[in-house]
């Protein structure tokens with residue numbers, strides 16, 4: 001068995017408090033990997049955010065509430081994806097040739113005006129990323145041991161829920177969408193960092209299978225922590241180790257509580273995270289402060 005020894009690398013980490021639709025701090029082609037989870041369109045916990053960032057969404061929402069205008073729902077949904085799409089386009093600019101983008105997203109179900117429907121966020125993101133120029137790769141389904149089956153959009157099967165046809169399939173998976181910019185990344189033959197970043201056979205077999213089934217992060221803590229809908233460290237760790245090598249630069253344009261930065265530190269990658277909610281800074285500091293990555297240098301930049 002090949003045994004590789006190396007010293008722990010010093011890495012650099014930046015957290016930028018600002019909107020990642022524009023990332024002027026980053027040069028074209030300077031990022032090797034993006035790992036992120038955006039606010040999910042049509043999931044109630046993110047409604048306020050989308051209304052606050054786009055006045056057109058706020059206006060259409062008022063119309064929806066006032067007249068129950070169904071066409072407004074579709075327009076709102078598209079505008080939410082337009083908002084995210086600007087970040088995917090900016091990510092495309094800053095990724096290097098062969099760089100990978102990993103996007104954790106859930107679909108949404110919702111009853112609007114008494115009509116229950118699916119909002120397939122993974123489809124819209126895939127279509128938008130393809131329009132931008134990304135190549136779509138096979139995705140991962142993250143199976144979350146959460147919800148009960150639903151009847152007419154309510155939480156669980158009730159009474160007549162045993163009778164066809166008005167029950168719905170439960171959404172118990174989220175997507176981890178994978179895209180590549182350009183061609184395969186090129187490396188020098190036997191490049192040390194690449195060999196030092198190898199995963200084991202067991203890791204490869206598990207991580208490169210399509211369904212990942214482990215528990216979601218425990219959403220105990222404070223209200224503010226729940227608000228970020230953090231993904232488990234293990235999601236970030238697998239993706240960073242699958243799609244980057246030690247010393248690479250990893251971007252998270254929707255940093256939330258700082259999970260990606262924390263894991264980048266622990267896996268010896270450099271990182272840049274954008275978060276526009278300044279109130280999350282103490283939470284981020286707490287999360288990345290408790291890592292064992294004592295050789296990491298962190299800068300927080302307020303635009």
Ligand SMILES: C[S@@+](CC[C@H](N)C(=O)[O-])C[C@H]1O[C@@H](n2cnc3c(N)ncnc32)[C@H](O)[C@@H]1O
Pocket residue numbers: 018019020021036037038039040049087228229230231232253254255256257258259260274275276277280
């Ligand atoms: C789903 S959370 C990310 C959770 C993160 N993966 C974690 O583990 O904590 C999405 C975050 O994106 C932030 N956000 C939304 N739009 C943004 C933008 N344009 N630029 C920067 N941050 C944004 C929100 O404030 C929110 O904290």
